[in-house]
Every structure is written in structure tokens, then in C-alpha cells.
Amino acid sequence: xxxxxxxxxxxxxxxxxxxxxxxxxxxxxxxxxxxxxxxxxxxxxxxxxxxxxxxxxxxxxxxxxxxxxxxxxxxxxxxxxxxxxxxxxxxxxxxxxxxxxxxxxxxxxxx
Numbered sequence: 001x002x003x004x005x006x007x008x009x010x011x012x013x014x015x016x017x018x019x020x021x022x023x024x025x026x027x028x029x030x031x032x033x034x035x036x037x038x039x040x041x042x043x044x045x046x047x048x049x050x051x052x053x054x055x056x057x058x059x060x061x062x063x064x065x066x067x068x069x070x071x072x073x074x075x076x077x078x079x080x081x082x083x084x085x086x087x088x089x090x091x092x093x094x095x096x097x098x099x100x101x102x103x104x105x106x107x108x109x110x111x
Contacts, residue, residue: 024053024061034070040084044070049088
């Protein structure tokens with residue numbers, strides 16, 4: 001799912017109450033959009049895999065991109081019957097591969 005489509009989907013949620021240009025979602029929206037448990041979110045934060053920002057009211061805000069990452073993580077954990085730690089490593093590696101593929105494409109365009 002593209003970031004643009006994800007943002008559009010997030011803005012249509014009732015009760016979201018975020019400015020249109022926001023790049024972040026709140027804790028409740030992460031749980032609602034991904035189906036992850038609150039303890040699962042806490043575990044991912046403790047692992048350092050999620051690094052949310054904190055508001056002045058001491059609430060967490062997550063980049064919209066984390067919704068997609070968590071969905072991917074949960075799908076991997078379910079399909080492969082692995083822990084969140086193992087799944088997070090796989091997601092990180094997949095993201096690194098995608099980044100390297102983009103770099104290779106950029107280099108090929110410059111040749």
C-alpha cells in the first residue's frame with residue numbers, strides 16, 4: 001500500500017482528529033489499524049523497533065509508515081509462526097533490500 005493511499009485511509013477514520021497534513025497516528029489508531037495488542041506495541045517500543053514521538057501531554061505518536069510495518073510484521077509472525085523479535089528482524093532486512101534495490105536503480109539510471 002502506498003503512503004498516499006494509507007494517509008487517505010487514515011484521514012477517513014472517525015474520531016481521528018488529526019490535521020490533514022499530519023504524518024503521525026496515535027496509539028489507539030495503531031492498535032485499530034493493525035490489530036496489534038497494546039502489549040504488542042509496548043514490546044516493539046521496548047525492542048527499539050518502533051520509535052514513536054511523544055507529545056507535550058506524554059502521548060505517543062507514530063509515523064504513518066509504522067502502520068504498514070506493523071501489518072507486515074504481524075503477517076510474517078502469523079504465517080511463519082515466529083516471534084515479534086524474529087519478525088522485526090525480517091521486516092528490517094526486507095526494508096534494507098528495498099532500499100538497496102532503489103539505490104541500484106538510481107545508479108543504473110546514471111550510467
